[in-house]
Structure formats: C-alpha cells, structure tokens
Amino acid sequence: MAMKANYLFRETGSNLRRNITLTLASIVTVAVSLALFGIALLLRQGVDNATQRWEGGIEFVVFMNADASAAQLQAVADALDASPEVAKITFFDQDKAFEEFKDLFEGTPELIETVQPSDLPTSFRVVPSDTDPDAVEQLASRFETSPGVREVVSAQETIRNIESLTNIASFIVLLGSVFLLAAAAALIFNTIRMAMFARRREIEVMKLVGATNWFIRLPFMVEGMIQGLLGAGVAVGAVFGANWALDRYLSDRNSLQLLESFVVATEDVWRTSFLLLVIGVIVGTLGSAIAVSRFLDV
Amino acid sequence: MAMKANYLFRETGSNLRRNITLTLASIVTVAVSLALFGIALLLRQGVDNATQRWEGGIEFVVFMNADASAAQLQAVADALDASPEVAKITFFDQDKAFEEFKDLFEGTPELIETVQPSDLPTSFRVVPSDTDPDAVEQLASRFETSPGVREVVSAQETIRNIESLTNIASFIVLLGSVFLLAAAAALIFNTIRMAMFARRREIEVMKLVGATNWFIRLPFMVEGMIQGLLGAGVAVGAVFGANWALDRYLSDRNSLQLLESFVVATEDVWRTSFLLLVIGVIVGTLGSAIAVSRFLDV
Amino acid sequence: MIKLENVTKAYKGEVLALHEASCEINKGEFVFLVGPSGSGKSTFIRLLNKEEQPDKGRIFVAGKDIGTLSSWKVPYLRRNIGCIFQDFKLLPNKTVGQNVAFALEVIGRPNHVVRNQVPAILELVGLSKKMNNLPHELSGGEQQRVSIARAFVNRPLILLADEPTGNLDPATSVGIMRLLDRINRTGTTVVMATHDRGIVDTMRRRVVELDRGTIVRDQARGVYE
C-alpha cells in the first residue's frame, strides 16, 4: 500500500480544515447523539442505584419510649440478637438520632435549632435477612408488644410501591437508551454518507488517477475517527454537565433522603464517558469506511 | 416574482426524487429527532397523569369488620357525612370490593377463583377535602375507634414518597424533552445545511442565469416542508408505536394498579402528533429558507 | 451599450487579472476578445455579468452603472445578458431540455412559449436527440452547445461568449459562428473570448487583445494577431 504517514496526516488535516461545514456537521451529530445516549445511560444507572439502595434499605425501626429503662433496652436488643431472621441491628441513641436529624434537615437550620437530642426517641434499626415484605412485617410485629417499645415502624407498603416504580422507570430508561443508541448510529452514519456524497466527485477523480481503495479510504477513516472523537468529547462534556446539574438539583432538595440515591458515582460518569469515546471513535471510523466504499467502485 | 405553480411543483418533485440521498437523510434526521422529542413529551404527560392521579387519590379507607351490623355501618357513614373535612365518600359493599379485586388480579384468574365476595371486607373510601397528609391522618384516626371498624388505612407515607419521586421524574423528563428539541433543531438544520452545501454550485448557476432569490428559494422551501412533513409523519408513527408498546407493557403487569396511571390518553397522543407535524413543517421550511440564503449572495 | 472606465481587478490582492482597462462597445457590435491563457478574458466577461466586482473603475451596461446596482436588481440585469460560460455551468440535475427551459422560466415566460422555443433552439445547435439527457451524459462539445442554446434562448440584448467553440470540431464551430453572426445582425451586442485564430481571421470583426490584464490592442475588422 505504501502510504506515507506524512501524506496521511497532511491529507486528513487539510480535509478537516477545508470541509469545515461537513466537519462541524459530523461533530455536532456525533455530539448530540452520544450526549443523549450517555445521559440516558447515567439516568439508568441512577435508577438502578436508587432501586438497590431502597431494596438494601428494607428494614424496620423499633422506637423505644423516651423513658424506657436500660434493662428494657437490653431485653429488646437481646431478643433482636437472638432472632435468626435479623441480619443487622443498629442502635440509635439520642445523639445519633440527632445527627441523622441534622443531616436530614441540613437545608433548614431553624428547625435544627429548635430540637434537642433529648427530644428524640432512641431506636433500633433492624435489617432482616429475608427482604420479603410479608416476612418483615411478621418479624416486626413480634416486637410491638415488648416492654418499653413505643412503636414498630416497617415500610412494606412504600417498598412495594417503590419497587414497582423503579422497575418501570428502569425499563423505560433502558428502552430509551437503546432507542437513542440506534438513533445516534442512524444519524451519524447519515451525516457521514452525506459528507461523502458531497465529495463523491473527488473520490472518483482519485480513483481515475490510480489511487487504490485503501489509499483513498484511510484518510477518510482517520478523518471520521477524529470527528467521532471530537464529537464524543463534546458529548462527554454534556454528560458531565448534566450530572452536575442533577447533583445540584438533588442537593438543593436534599430534605428528601429518598432522592439522594439517584446521584451517580463519579466512577460511573467516567465509565460512561469512556464508553462514549469508544463508540464515537468506532462509529466515526467504521462509518466513514463504509460510507466511502459506496463511491469506490468507479 | 411571477413563478408558475407548475414550475414550482415540477421543480420540487424532481429535486426530491433526484437528490434521494439527501432527501432520505433529511427525513431520517427529522424523524429520529422528532420521535425522540415526541416520546419525551408523552412520557412527561404520563408522569403528570400519574402524579395527578395519585394526588387525587389521597384518601383513606375505613375497613369494617365482616360482622359489623347495619347500624354500625350507618353510624360510620353518618359520622363521615357530618365531617366538613370529607369531600367524598364511596361505600364499597362486598360485591363492589370483589369487582375491584377482579380488576386488580385480572392476570391471575386462579386467585380470583379461590376468593368469594363474602371473604372481602366492606369499606368506606374517603376522599378528604384537604389533601395535606397530616390533616388526612388526623381525620382518619378519628374513625379508628368507632364500633364495627376493623382498621383505618391511610397512605400518607407512600404518598409523600411518590410525590417527591414523580416531581423529580417530571423534572428530568421535562429537561430531557427541552434538550431533545434543541438537539432536534440543531440536527435538522445541520442536515439541511449539508444538503445545501452539496448543491451550492447549482444555486450559483441559477443566480448567474438571472433567477431571483425567491425563485431559487421557494422550491427549496417547499422541498424542506415536504421533508419535514414526511419526517414528522414517521416520527408520529414512532410515537404511536411507543405508546402502544408502553400500553402493552403496562397491561401485561396490570396487577400493579399504580402503573396504570402512566397510560397516556389517546387524545394526548394526537395532540403531540399534531405538534410534531407543525414543528416538522416549520423547521423544514424555515431551515431550508435560512440555509439556502447563505449561498444566495453570488 | 457596454462601457468600462479604468477597470482594475486583482484576485486575492496579488494577481492582476485586469489593469486600468477602458473600452466602449456600442449596441449591435461584435467584439472578439483575444489573448494568451490567463490574460484576463474570462475576468472581463465576468465583470460585465456582475459575477465579480471590480476593485477600481466603473462599468456601465445598458446605460446603468452596475457597480451601484442594488443586489436585488442583479437578476434583472442578468436576464438581459446571455452568457456562455467557459466551463458551461449547466445544472447537473436537470436534463438538457430543462436546462434551456430554465432560462425562460426564470423570466416568467408562459408554458406554451417554453414548449415551443426549447426544441427549436436545441434543433439549431444540433441536440434535438439529447433533449432528455442529463449533462453528464453528454460529450464535451454537446455540453458546450447546451450552454450556447441556454444563452440564446431568451433573446438577450447582450451575448457574452467565453470560448464557445473550445470543445467543438471545425465544422460545428462554423455552424455556431453563423448562428452568432445571425443573432448579432438582429441587433444583439456580442462579446466573444476565443483562441480560435481561424474564426477571428475569417470573420474580420472588432478585436480587443489582452495581455496580462492590459488592453494592448483594440482594432476594428482585426485579425487574431
């Protein structure tokens, strides 16, 4: 094939510069498409996170009377310990409860001011080993009548609703992201084909002067790769931006502990970004290669 | 301007046919972009519907004992009637409860077989006039001790969670659809500009032969309009398809009453479709007009 | 009809394509524009068409200073000027017939006129059979003749011809020159850039010679050199 690297880079560079309209068009298309896809992926990640957190959070809380004696506390703790269905127990004394209260109401300091640790009840947070809601309820009800217990609260109804909600949300987002990926592929390929169409005469002339298919194809592929990379780069920016915006939106409203679970780990954002770059490069390179082939048999 | 309609239609028709690659490219772009936007709009409508339904559904249920006497029933009914905070009461006798049960478990007929109407408790569904969860709870608790009442169930916790969830879902979808509309506009304009770029020589020649700007522009605008219309048509098809798929998904799982509220009214689908067609036509026509102008000053 | 006053045109500020050219062409004249390759003949013609703007000097066509012409009036100027371009400039997506018809449709001629005139003019340039072919399906000479037909078809006041016989064999060239002559006799002003010594020497019309952008000769009833 005997193509000199210097020819390749010169050729690619000047093509990118000269056909600036087409270059920009391709980059915009790749960027928009991949940004949509990337955001859909993150959303799905968020939904999964939330589901996991909530499922992991199936628990019940045994609230003690404020005047429960140490012996009563110990008795309840022992009973919980002895139950094989209990996976984990956390004792929340008044200080711990106050900490949690402060976390929850971070946004409204005036509320925190009015509350004293001693106003809050002590409680046991119990994580059952079997997360089946019925089993949890049965377990919880056993402690309702223990001395010193004020109330046992389990959130089975909520959990059932939330589970079905996140199921459907996750499904919709998955569907959406697959659809977006297909749409992105169609749009990007479309754009590359149009760019090639505008340059079909040029390709024809190259062939007539004795250029082999690879000699013509390679600069187009490198060009496509760079466009894909740049477009994906913009998309990555958009994804980070969207993630940041969501973060902010959620932390503005963080009185709702529920929503915090939507936040996606930075690691996930990086992984998604990497995926977008790979897709961008592959689509750009292969798309160009395929699109140019249509005009190569002269 | 003196352009003959027959010239206009002939010109538009042959342009659409001859530049089939560009025509298809534009249609695909419009279709994909508007389909995404349309689906986002419907999703938002679904989320809104769900929110509304759930909010409208803030109610509590007073379950009576199976052996409650007619007098007890009447007493509870009267007490509810007399409360000014109650907006609406529905009495569910055992037949009605059974109907509801059948609706809920349509998918699992074996379950329906095993249940008799007499197994089900009678109940009052109470819709309070004030939907504030605290007020509802207070109202509900008043009936807990009335004779013949087995249990009063109010869903305040669930409602609170769901409200915050739907709030965020609605926000995300709104953000998504605005983003998609912007992306769609960018992509469509992009495509039109590329198509024009491929035909800039042609436009130049027309100008040199003495064609006025409008004489050149008009066929391009009609062409753009038709492409926009066709693209939007495909998008409308996709929206109907997506809606149908969602409907099916939801009705397959209709044991979850909760999700039914996601279903979007056919009227909404039609309204969205109409909107998509209008956007398609406007973007196609104006986009072409603007894009062609760039090449008109020769 | 056409007047150039000290017209200078440089491309990219370097190449002097036309330098202080002054020249007056009367209604009904037939002028040959000769000169070596790159001497500015096409530039001369493009300036008359307002395809290019002069850097200096003024140009009058049909009594109007085209330098001050507002841009929406340019199409109306061009409708009075038939132009045969050196590179033909045919519309690639229109058939031969449609290309020629386009020049008539642009000025709003009724359909029946278009339907009559187009085949007649194609007959005249010997392309009746190619009416429904696309330009890329024609030989070089055939494309050139389509360009000629399009420039003629709406009977312009002025005809600018940039090497209209460059791709034609001698016999066809003679036919085309007869046609140009006939058109000129009906009162149309003709400016024709050419390299064809034979044609210039046979016709014996006014010859304007350019050399590196300067008018070096302007001779009535002249020869090629």
Add this chain to the structure above:
Amino acid sequence: MIKLENVTKAYKGEVLALHEASCEINKGEFVFLVGPSGSGKSTFIRLLNKEEQPDKGRIFVAGKDIGTLSSWKVPYLRRNIGCIFQDFKLLPNKTVGQNVAFALEVIGRPNHVVRNQVPAILELVGLSKKMNNLPHELSGGEQQRVSIARAFVNRPLILLADEPTGNLDPATSVGIMRLLDRINRTGTTVVMATHDRGIVDTMRRRVVELDRGTIVRDQARGVYE
C-alpha cells in the same frame, strides 16, 4: 501496446458511442483521434482507462486484456496511463501543487522526489506562480495545463490526452505539443483526441477518424480531414 478488437459501446442501450471499432497501436506511436463532436473520441479514451466497460469486444493494454482485470488491479493499470481529461478532473480541495503531487504520492514516490518533480513540471507548463492556488482560482487554460502536468509527472507508459489544447491559445498550444512530442520520443505511446486542425496538419502523425462511433479512417502521417 494498445489493441481494440471489435469494441462496441452503447450508453443506456441507445446511443452507440463506439461501433465495432478495431485498432492496434504500437509502443511509441503518436495517434490523433479526430471526428465531429459526439463521435466517440472521449469514449474511446475512457475505455482504455477502464473508466467505462465495453459492451462487446476486447481491449488489450500493455499486453493485458483489461476486460478480465480484477478490480483491485485497476489502480495499477491506471498508474501506467497518464490521462488528460476533457473536463480536467482536478481535485477541487487541493492546490495546483498538491494536485500534481497526488499522482506521485499515489504510486508511493518518496518525498524528495515529489518536492523536486512537481515544481519542475509546473515550470514546464508555465504555472510556477500558481503552485499554491486552488483550481477554481485558475483560468480555463491554466486548469487544463495543471491536468497536463499531472498526467506527465509520473512518466507513464501511455499518455491519453482528450483535447488537451481546447482552452489554450495557439502559442501555448504549440508549447504543449512540443512537450507531447518530446515525451513521445522517449518511448511513450500517445493517443490524443483533438479538434485542432492546425496541430494535426502540422504534426503529420497517424490519424484515426471516428464518425458516429465508427472508425472511418486510419491513416499514417495523416491530416485533419
């Protein structure tokens, strides 16, 4: 070197561009291809380049039947053939220098060769100053000369020239013909389609005349007609 055996080529099944043409051209010959516009000269040349396929008959170039040539070998065939196209076929996005250099880069010539040869050949066709211009910034004749330079630059075995002087003034034409003659004398086979009676009559080489696709004359040391 080149042999056509009963070659017939029809476009779209109707237009007979070439009909039962047989012709043998030896290594080192110089052949003029003449005939009226549309008689099939360009088609003849395009068939040798495998730009078009014949409908019937066989074509041999450099001893190989190019009808049976597998498609990946076509570029290598074309590298032995320099071609001056009637419509120039320059790459619109490359400068004059890059257009000429492209023909060398395609065959993998080292950089220093490209850097030497390109300015030399442009000097030869009189375009040293236009090295860094884009094709659309050139006059018709200048574009034609770039096309000529590109066809020459890699010293092909065969040179196909489709009206290489159509846009050139007589003086420049003579220069180009001298160049073609010189190249021919070094052993290159030249096939040139032309309308220029003067050139054919002066050079007195073999003349093949086409008329509506048929070879009507094949004369050694012939004249235009």
